[in-house]
Amino acid sequence: xxxxxxxxxxxxxxxxxxxxxxxxxxxxxxxxxxxxxxxxxxxxxxxxxxxxxxxxxxxxxxxxxxxxxxxxxxxxxxxxxxxxxxxxxxxxxxxxxxxxxxxxxxxxxxxxxxxxxxxxxxxxxxxxxxxxxxxxxxxxxxxxxxxxxxxxxxxxxxxxxxxxxxxxxxxxxxxxxxxxxxxxxxxxxxxxxxxxxxxxxxxxxxxxxxxx
Numbered sequence: 515x516x517x518x519x520x521x522x523x524x525x526x527x528x529x530x531x532x533x534x535x536x537x538x539x540x541x542x543x544x545x546x547x548x549x550x551x552x553x554x555x556x557x558x559x560x561x562x563x564x565x566x567x568x569x570x571x572x573x574x575x576x577x578x579x580x581x582x583x584x585x586x587x588x589x590x591x592x593x594x595x596x597x598x599x600x601x602x603x604x605x606x607x608x609x610x611x612x613x614x615x616x617x618x619x620x621x622x623x624x625x626x627x628x629x630x631x632x633x634x635x636x637x638x639x640x641x642x643x644x645x646x647x648x649x650x651x652x653x654x655x656x657x658x659x660x661x662x663x664x665x666x667x668x669x670x671x672x673x674x675x676x677x678x679x680x681x682x683x684x685x686x687x688x689x690x691x692x693x694x695x696x697x698x699x700x701x702x703x704x705x706x707x708x709x710x711x712x713x714x715x716x717x718x719x720x721x722x723x724x725x726x
Contacts, residue, residue: 518549518722521650526689527720533693534719537700542707543642543663544717545699546635547692551724552606552651553625559612560602566612568595606651618652625649626656629723636660638716642707644699646679646692655679657699666706675699 522530534545572591579586602608626647630636635643641662648655657672675695682691 517551518650518724521549521648522689522692527722529689530692530696531719533696535715537696537703538709538715538719540709541642541700541703542640542710542713543644543699543703544635544638544715545644545646545696545703546633546717546719546721547646547648547696548626548629548633548721548723549648549650550625550629550722551649553618553649553654554621555606556609556613556617556621559609560599563602563609563612564595564598567598571598618654622647622649622652622654622656626658629721630658630660633721634717638662640707642703643717644703646675646695646699648679648683648688648692653683655683655695657695663703663707667702671702 530547534547537545568591571594572587575590575594576582576587581587626645626649629647630643630645633645635645635658637643638660641660643660644663645658646655647658655676657675659667659669659672675698678698679691679695682688682694685691
Protein backbone atom coordinates (compact mmCIF):
# COMPACT_ATOMS: atom_id res chain seq x y z
CA UNK A 515 0.00 0.00 0.00
CA UNK A 516 1.20 3.50 -0.82
CA UNK A 517 1.85 5.67 2.20
CA UNK A 518 2.25 9.36 2.75
CA UNK A 519 6.03 9.33 2.36
CA UNK A 520 5.93 7.68 -1.06
CA UNK A 521 2.75 9.31 -2.36
CA UNK A 522 4.86 12.03 -3.96
CA UNK A 523 8.41 11.72 -5.20
CA UNK A 524 11.00 14.07 -3.76
CA UNK A 525 10.86 16.12 -6.96
CA UNK A 526 7.06 16.34 -6.70
CA UNK A 527 7.29 17.41 -3.06
CA UNK A 528 9.76 20.16 -3.96
CA UNK A 529 7.57 21.28 -6.86
CA UNK A 530 4.50 21.38 -4.59
CA UNK A 531 6.32 23.53 -2.03
CA UNK A 532 7.28 25.94 -4.82
CA UNK A 533 3.64 26.03 -5.96
CA UNK A 534 2.51 26.96 -2.45
CA UNK A 535 5.17 29.67 -2.17
CA UNK A 536 4.17 31.09 -5.56
CA UNK A 537 0.45 31.08 -4.70
CA UNK A 538 1.08 32.82 -1.36
CA UNK A 539 3.10 35.63 -2.97
CA UNK A 540 -0.12 37.33 -4.04
CA UNK A 541 -2.30 36.64 -1.00
CA UNK A 542 -2.21 36.88 2.78
CA UNK A 543 -3.83 33.45 2.92
CA UNK A 544 -1.91 30.39 4.07
CA UNK A 545 -2.30 27.21 2.00
CA UNK A 546 -1.05 23.99 3.60
CA UNK A 547 -1.14 20.64 1.75
CA UNK A 548 -1.22 17.76 4.24
CA UNK A 549 -0.65 14.17 3.11
CA UNK A 550 -1.58 11.42 5.58
CA UNK A 551 -1.19 7.64 5.44
CA UNK A 552 -4.77 7.05 6.56
CA UNK A 553 -7.40 8.92 8.51
CA UNK A 554 -8.34 6.08 10.88
CA UNK A 555 -7.22 2.52 11.58
CA UNK A 556 -10.75 1.05 11.28
CA UNK A 557 -10.56 -1.56 14.07
CA UNK A 558 -14.17 -2.63 13.52
CA UNK A 559 -13.40 -3.56 9.91
CA UNK A 560 -10.43 -5.63 11.08
CA UNK A 561 -12.61 -7.40 13.64
CA UNK A 562 -15.38 -8.16 11.14
CA UNK A 563 -12.89 -9.33 8.53
CA UNK A 564 -11.11 -11.58 11.02
CA UNK A 565 -14.41 -13.09 12.19
CA UNK A 566 -15.62 -13.80 8.67
CA UNK A 567 -12.32 -15.09 7.30
CA UNK A 568 -11.57 -17.06 10.48
CA UNK A 569 -15.02 -18.71 10.42
CA UNK A 570 -14.84 -19.65 6.76
CA UNK A 571 -11.31 -20.98 7.03
CA UNK A 572 -12.19 -22.96 10.17
CA UNK A 573 -15.17 -24.56 8.42
CA UNK A 574 -12.98 -25.46 5.47
CA UNK A 575 -10.27 -27.03 7.62
CA UNK A 576 -12.82 -28.89 9.75
CA UNK A 577 -14.43 -30.42 6.66
CA UNK A 578 -11.04 -31.20 5.13
CA UNK A 579 -10.09 -33.08 8.31
CA UNK A 580 -13.35 -35.01 8.16
CA UNK A 581 -14.27 -33.91 11.68
CA UNK A 582 -17.69 -32.82 12.88
CA UNK A 583 -16.62 -32.07 16.44
CA UNK A 584 -17.61 -28.53 17.51
CA UNK A 585 -14.52 -28.31 19.74
CA UNK A 586 -12.26 -28.92 16.76
CA UNK A 587 -14.01 -26.13 14.87
CA UNK A 588 -13.74 -23.74 17.83
CA UNK A 589 -10.04 -24.47 18.32
CA UNK A 590 -9.36 -23.89 14.64
CA UNK A 591 -11.50 -20.76 14.59
CA UNK A 592 -9.70 -19.17 17.55
CA UNK A 593 -6.28 -19.89 16.07
CA UNK A 594 -7.28 -18.63 12.63
CA UNK A 595 -9.05 -15.58 14.05
CA UNK A 596 -5.82 -14.51 15.78
CA UNK A 597 -3.84 -15.09 12.60
CA UNK A 598 -6.24 -13.05 10.49
CA UNK A 599 -6.31 -10.29 13.12
CA UNK A 600 -2.55 -9.89 12.83
CA UNK A 601 -2.77 -10.07 9.05
CA UNK A 602 -5.35 -7.27 8.90
CA UNK A 603 -3.27 -5.15 11.26
CA UNK A 604 -0.15 -5.69 9.16
CA UNK A 605 -1.89 -5.02 5.84
CA UNK A 606 -4.64 -2.40 6.35
CA UNK A 607 -5.62 -2.57 2.67
CA UNK A 608 -7.27 -5.91 3.46
CA UNK A 609 -9.81 -4.04 5.60
CA UNK A 610 -11.24 -2.08 2.68
CA UNK A 611 -13.96 -4.60 1.69
CA UNK A 612 -15.31 -4.29 5.24
CA UNK A 613 -15.42 -0.47 5.35
CA UNK A 614 -18.37 1.45 3.94
CA UNK A 615 -17.82 4.51 1.75
CA UNK A 616 -19.81 6.57 4.23
CA UNK A 617 -17.55 5.55 7.11
CA UNK A 618 -14.48 6.48 5.08
CA UNK A 619 -15.95 9.89 4.19
CA UNK A 620 -16.80 10.59 7.81
CA UNK A 621 -13.37 9.56 9.08
CA UNK A 622 -11.52 11.61 6.47
CA UNK A 623 -13.65 14.66 7.25
CA UNK A 624 -12.93 14.28 10.97
CA UNK A 625 -9.21 13.71 10.37
CA UNK A 626 -8.98 16.79 8.14
CA UNK A 627 -10.69 18.92 10.81
CA UNK A 628 -8.32 17.53 13.47
CA UNK A 629 -5.26 18.18 11.29
CA UNK A 630 -6.47 21.73 10.62
CA UNK A 631 -6.31 22.51 14.32
CA UNK A 632 -3.33 20.30 15.17
CA UNK A 633 -1.14 22.12 12.64
CA UNK A 634 -2.28 25.58 13.71
CA UNK A 635 -4.21 26.61 10.63
CA UNK A 636 -6.78 28.21 12.93
CA UNK A 637 -4.14 30.48 14.43
CA UNK A 638 -3.16 32.61 11.45
CA UNK A 639 -3.25 36.38 11.94
CA UNK A 640 -6.25 37.01 9.69
CA UNK A 641 -7.95 33.61 10.04
CA UNK A 642 -7.03 32.81 6.45
CA UNK A 643 -5.64 29.28 6.66
CA UNK A 644 -6.59 26.58 4.13
CA UNK A 645 -5.78 22.90 4.48
CA UNK A 646 -5.67 20.70 1.40
CA UNK A 647 -5.83 17.29 3.07
CA UNK A 648 -5.09 14.05 1.21
CA UNK A 649 -5.65 10.69 2.91
CA UNK A 650 -3.80 8.06 0.89
CA UNK A 651 -5.50 4.92 2.23
CA UNK A 652 -9.00 6.22 1.53
CA UNK A 653 -8.01 7.91 -1.76
CA UNK A 654 -9.86 10.95 -0.45
CA UNK A 655 -9.33 14.72 -0.49
CA UNK A 656 -10.75 17.39 1.81
CA UNK A 657 -10.37 21.17 1.72
CA UNK A 658 -11.13 23.25 4.81
CA UNK A 659 -10.80 27.01 5.21
CA UNK A 660 -10.77 29.17 8.31
CA UNK A 661 -13.51 31.60 9.33
CA UNK A 662 -11.91 34.65 7.75
CA UNK A 663 -12.13 32.98 4.34
CA UNK A 664 -15.49 31.27 4.74
CA UNK A 665 -17.09 34.59 5.71
CA UNK A 666 -16.37 35.81 2.17
CA UNK A 667 -16.02 32.65 0.06
CA UNK A 668 -18.84 30.15 -0.36
CA UNK A 669 -17.61 26.88 1.24
CA UNK A 670 -19.08 25.02 -1.76
CA UNK A 671 -16.30 26.59 -3.84
CA UNK A 672 -13.85 24.15 -2.29
CA UNK A 673 -15.68 21.27 -3.94
CA UNK A 674 -14.17 22.45 -7.20
CA UNK A 675 -10.70 22.14 -5.71
CA UNK A 676 -11.48 18.69 -4.32
CA UNK A 677 -12.68 17.51 -7.75
CA UNK A 678 -9.63 19.00 -9.46
CA UNK A 679 -7.20 17.24 -7.13
CA UNK A 680 -9.12 13.96 -6.98
CA UNK A 681 -9.35 13.67 -10.78
CA UNK A 682 -5.63 14.31 -11.15
CA UNK A 683 -4.73 11.71 -8.51
CA UNK A 684 -6.95 9.12 -10.20
CA UNK A 685 -5.20 9.88 -13.48
CA UNK A 686 -1.85 9.07 -11.85
CA UNK A 687 -0.64 12.67 -11.59
CA UNK A 688 -0.74 13.39 -7.83
CA UNK A 689 1.97 16.04 -7.86
CA UNK A 690 0.44 18.00 -10.73
CA UNK A 691 -3.03 17.59 -9.21
CA UNK A 692 -2.00 19.06 -5.87
CA UNK A 693 -0.19 21.94 -7.55
CA UNK A 694 -3.33 22.66 -9.58
CA UNK A 695 -5.40 22.62 -6.39
CA UNK A 696 -3.01 24.97 -4.65
CA UNK A 697 -3.04 27.39 -7.59
CA UNK A 698 -6.85 27.38 -7.66
CA UNK A 699 -6.96 28.12 -3.93
CA UNK A 700 -4.50 30.96 -4.49
CA UNK A 701 -6.64 32.42 -7.28
CA UNK A 702 -9.74 32.43 -5.08
CA UNK A 703 -7.85 34.08 -2.21
CA UNK A 704 -5.94 36.75 -4.13
CA UNK A 705 -9.02 38.83 -5.00
CA UNK A 706 -10.38 38.97 -1.45
CA UNK A 707 -7.18 38.61 0.59
CA UNK A 708 -4.35 40.38 -1.25
CA UNK A 709 -0.86 40.15 0.15
CA UNK A 710 -0.03 42.72 2.85
CA UNK A 711 3.26 44.63 3.15
CA UNK A 712 4.09 42.96 6.46
CA UNK A 713 2.91 39.49 5.40
CA UNK A 714 4.98 36.53 6.61
CA UNK A 715 4.89 32.82 5.82
CA UNK A 716 3.18 31.63 9.00
CA UNK A 717 2.79 27.91 8.29
CA UNK A 718 4.68 25.02 6.65
CA UNK A 719 4.23 24.69 2.89
CA UNK A 720 3.86 20.90 3.02
CA UNK A 721 3.17 18.47 5.86
CA UNK A 722 3.50 14.70 5.59
CA UNK A 723 1.86 12.74 8.39
CA UNK A 724 2.79 9.22 9.37
CA UNK A 725 4.88 8.35 6.34
CA UNK A 726 7.41 5.56 6.86
